[in-house]
Amino acid sequence: MTCAAERKPPEQKQLKAHEIETDLSRIQHLSQEHDDENWEFRSWLKQNAPDNIDGIVHELSQKYFALIDCTQCANCCRSLQTEFKKSELHTIAKTLGQSIKEFEKQFMSEGMVNPPCPMLDGKLCSIYENRPEVCRSFPHLEKPHFTSRLMGVVDNVAICPIAFNAYEELKTKLGWTKGRRDLRR
Numbered sequence: 001m002t003c004a005a006e007r008k009p010p011e012q013k014q015l016k017a018h019e020i021e022t023d024l025s026r027i028q029h030l031s032q033e034h035d036d037e038n039w040e041f042r043s044w045l046k047q048n049a050p051d052n053i054d055g056i057v058h059e060l061s062q063k064y065f066a067l068i069d070c071t072q073c074a075n076c077c078r079s080l081q082t083e084f085k086k087s088e089l090h091t092i093a094k095t096l097g098q099s100i101k102e103f104e105k106q107f108m109s110e111g112m113v114n115p116p117c118p119m120l121d122g123k124l125c126s127i128y129e130n131r132p133e134v135c136r137s138f139p140h141l142e143k144p145h146f147t148s149r150l151m152g153v154v155d156n157v158a159i160c161p162i163a164f165n166a167y168e169e170l171k172t173k174l175g176w177t178k179g180r181r182d183l184r185r
């Protein structure tokens, strides 16, 4: 996983409501409906993504982080199993007044923290300023080598409104349509 359940509230909302989807049930439904299409777009991107794809996706990520309020969502913190670094786990266990063993027993399985994350308080992260690295970068659209991480991206579109809207807009931006088969020149 994971996220940033307490990103700052959006400063601007310039898009009209119909242009952006934030309803989590609808996003889940549309992602199921678009499943074949999303995987097809993923295959197309592997072969045909433009050289500046990381920059394009970075811009889309920034755009949707400005438009979508993570404090009204927290779906990643509620739904995803998360792998934290050892040092981060120690800090979190300490915050809860537990030993690492107690924390593992209560909240983890197979080295991952089970959802909902024990640090989630309502829709806010109780350790927001010190949240783990993986939470800071979720849904990982601003990391380099976007086309090498597409499986994770396709998984995240069903969970994260930012990933969902960015992936949908990327299709339009690149002029991609279902059934398009052209390969890199």
Ligand code: SF4
Pocket (backbone or CB within 6 Å): 003, 004, 005, 068, 069, 070, 071, 073, 074, 075, 076, 077, 138, 139, 159, 160, 161, 162, 163
């Ligand atoms: S699922 Fe996406 S939009 Fe929702 S809190 Fe996590 S990062 Fe923010």
Ligand code: SF4
Pocket (backbone or CB within 6 Å): 002, 003, 004, 005, 006, 076, 077, 082, 117, 118, 119, 120, 121, 124, 125, 126, 127, 128, 131, 132, 135
């Ligand atoms: S520590 Fe937990 S609640 Fe905080 S951002 Fe990460 S997953 Fe969400």
